[in-house]
Amino acid sequence: MGMKVAIVGATGAVGREMIKTLAERAFPVDEAVALASGRSAGQEISFGEKTVLKVRDLDRYDFAGTALALFSPGATVSAVHAPRAAAAGCLVIDNTSQFRMELGVPLVVPEVNGALLATRPKKGIIANPNCSTIQMVLALKPLHDIAKVKRVVVATYQSVSGAGKEAMDELWSQTRGIFVNDPPLAEQFTKPIAFNVIPHIDAFMDDGSTKEEWKMAVETRKILDPDIQVVATCVRVPVMIGHGEAVHVEFERPITEKQARDALREAPGITVMDHREDGGYATPIEIAGEDSVFVSRIRRDPTVPHGLSFWCVGDNLRKGAALNAVQIAELALRNGLFAA
The missing domain is CATH 3.40.50.720 (NAD(P)-binding Rossmann-like Domain)
Incomplete structure (x- = not known):
């Protein structure tokens, strides 16, 4: 019924x-x-x-x-x-x-x-x-269950669709305008987005972070674990659909690349696409319209005692x-x- x-x-x-x-x-x-x-x-x-x-x-x-x-x-x-x-x-x-x-x-x-x-x-x-939080915590959850996440450093590469239809139209019109020598007019973003990246999403806060970066930190703690420390740099990129994230994680206990890869393969909502060869990773243009969050580039981070790095992408309008x-x-x- x-x-x-x-x-x-x-x-x-x-x-x-x-x-x-x-x-x-x-x-x-x-x-x-x-x-x-x-x-x-x-x-x-x-x-x-x-x-x-x-x-x-x-x-x-x-x-x-x-x-x-x-x-x-x-x-x-x-x-x-x-x-x-x-x-x-x-x-x-x-x-x-x-x-x-x-x-x-x-x-x-x-x-x-x-x-x-x-x-x-x-x-x-x-x-x-938040869309960027969803795909990150989805990837962090199976790893947190194994070794307990202590700290996350993340840089996002967020598509214009995260800012709405008018933002998508602006990227399209600016891109087209460049080829006909029509100077780009920034209305939805603080600077031209075509052929550019903008390290600014949402309003600035007193500590120099943006609200988008703050959201990733506080939402991750509310969803996954109140003790996790998160520092984010959120960047708008000239992509229509699909957010990318470069994630660096410090754990409380040892975890190997194989353990992480196996856990992610078994996790609901995750697809592992991780081949150490040209093209052996997922990018936004490939995953638009997909329901999974795709995880690639899983590797050890040698700068901390128990560290891993990975790349993840997801359709921000769908799972996000x-x-x-x-x-x-x-x-x-x-x-x-x-x-x-």
């Missing part, structure tokens, strides 16, 4: 991917409702092969009778409407940063800490982690956002968390 499901922020890159993922995974939906701001009302979005959803105005929508709402409209919008949906009895899975560090709101990657969803959260809200949210919904369904 299906349920009524709302997708909030349905016209954005992640919202569209959520709709696509619900259909692909045959989530039991009796009625799907696409919601966005009033200016987007009336737009049409395909749901599966036969259904077309007409976007409705979020401000006017009554969540009573809606069992599940997948939110990805931006943090300020979620702050207003996610509690409203939860108060109406709807289970909310929020992809924004609004509730991730809030007490009483589980921050979930199902393969890592899905046990948190044994019971329905009292606030009725489950938070989806939409797929993880739908997997949370699937786990909630299996555990009977939806209101009768």
Whole structure:
């Protein structure tokens, strides 16, 4: 038996991917409702092969009778409407940063800490982690189980789709403009993104870190282990879809490359592509549209007593956002968390 499901922020890159993922995974939906701001009302979005959803105005929508709402409209919008949906009895899975560090709101990657969803959260809200955090903790979890992660140093290479559809359009238009001698105009980013890299994602904080870097640290501790130390440098790169991460891990106990490789091969949600030869590693262009996080370049880090380094890539719109949210919904369904 299906349920009524709302997708909030349905016209954005992640919202569209959520709709696509619900259909692909045959989530039991009796009625799907696409919601966005009033200016987007009336737009049409395909749901599966036969259904077309007409976007409705979020401000006017009554969540009573809606069992599940997948939110990805931006943090300020979620702050207003996610509690409203939860108060109406709807289970909310929020992809924004609004509730991730809030007490009483589980921050979930199902393969890592899905046990948190044994019971329905009292606030009725489950938070989806940051895209870069999701793929890193997914790779760290099987290694942490063996040798306990002590410290992580990570540099990210994040695609423009992480900043939304307008950012993707900006990369496209800037790239095209360079070939016709049209100077690039930076609107979505602080500097031109075409043929460039920008070491700045989200707002700067007082200590010189950006909020994206802070998110990776605090979210990793909330999801995996409060004692793990994380330092991140988050960089936007001229790639449409797919985040890459160079991860350097210090462990409390010895761990070999073989142990790590074997554990990662057995871990759910991970694909190991690690051949020490030209092309024997995964890159963003190859993994766009894939559900797995791909791990490559597994090797010993000789600069610390118990250290390993690896490279991982994942589709930030899928496992980094939409797929993880739908997997949370699937786990909630299996555990009977939806209101009768």
